[in-house]
Amino acid sequence: MNLFLLLLVFSILVTFSIASFSAAPWVPVHTRDIGRILKLAAIAPGEIFVELGSGDGRTLAAAAHAGARAIGFEISLLPYLISRVRFLFLSSKIRPRIFYKSFWSADLSQADVVYLFLMPKVGEKLVKKLRAELRPGARVITYVWPLTGWTPEKTDVIQNQLALHLHVVPTHSESLQVPPVS
Numbered sequence: 001m002n003l004f005l006l007l008l009v010f011s012i013l014v015t016f017s018i019a020s021f022s023a024a025p026w027v028p029v030h031t032r033d034i035g036r037i038l039k040l041a042a043i044a045p046g047e048i049f050v051e052l053g054s055g056d057g058r059t060l061a062a063a064a065h066a067g068a069r070a071i072g073f074e075i076s077l078l079p080y081l082i083s084r085v086r087f088l089f090l091s092s093k094i095r096p097r098i099f100y101k102s103f104w105s106a107d108l109s110q111a112d113v114v115y116l117f118l119m120p121k122v123g124e125k126l127v128k129k130l131r132a133e134l135r136p137g138a139r140v141i142t143y144v145w146p147l148t149g150w151t152p153e154k155t156d157v158i159q160n161q162l163a164l165h166l167h168v169v170p171t172h173s174e175s176l177q178v179p180p181v182s
């Protein structure tokens with residue numbers, strides 16, 4: 001094996017480990033569930049769809065085909081490179097944007113829909129970030145686990161398939177839970 005290949009394999013392994021510690025290892029969503037994600041997202045044309053830890057880019061590509069402006073953040077080198085190659089085959093008009101960057105330092109304020117498949121350990125830290133940055137009414141879809149301490153508006157459960165959860169960022173008054181005037 002030449003030095004370049006050795007360095008590439010080393011980088012793939014190191015970045016896979018860093019991602020695993022940060023939020024989740026690369027475990028791809030089932031292809032059959034991507035349609036369910038898009039249905040739950042109910043993307044309107046031109047909406048911004050952001051994927052936190054965008055893996056191999058299949059969901060971003062599907063969201064772009066559905067009319068979204070798709071943006072992904074990924075720090076594991078192998079899925080990032082696979083996404084880059086995948087997007088080369090898409091028309092530049094719908095091509096998703098992917099950043100080799102941690103979503104923890106990304107600004108999510110422009111997102112209409114956020115999709116993530118991360119380990120529950122991201123917990124309250126991620127909920128705090130989403131609540132602080134997303135506008136009221138923005139949707140957050142999670143695969144397998146709901147967000148910590150945030151009751152989903154809707155859960156899509158199909159027998160023998162993994163669950164999907166839709167969370168909606170509340171308006172300011174909802175989040176303050178102001179009691180009704182009597």
Ligand SMILES: C[S@@+](CC[C@H](N)C(=O)[O-])C[C@H]1O[C@@H](n2cnc3c(N)ncnc32)[C@H](O)[C@@H]1O
Pocket residue numbers: 018019020022023024025026027028029051052053054055056059073074075076079101102103104116117118143
């Ligand atoms: C369980 S996989 C899900 C991949 C993809 N979202 C899907 O549904 O197929 C989690 C992804 O998050 C990535 N990841 C973990 N921590 C990250 C971070 N801080 N910033 C960006 N990506 C991260 C991993 O590399 C991995 O690709």
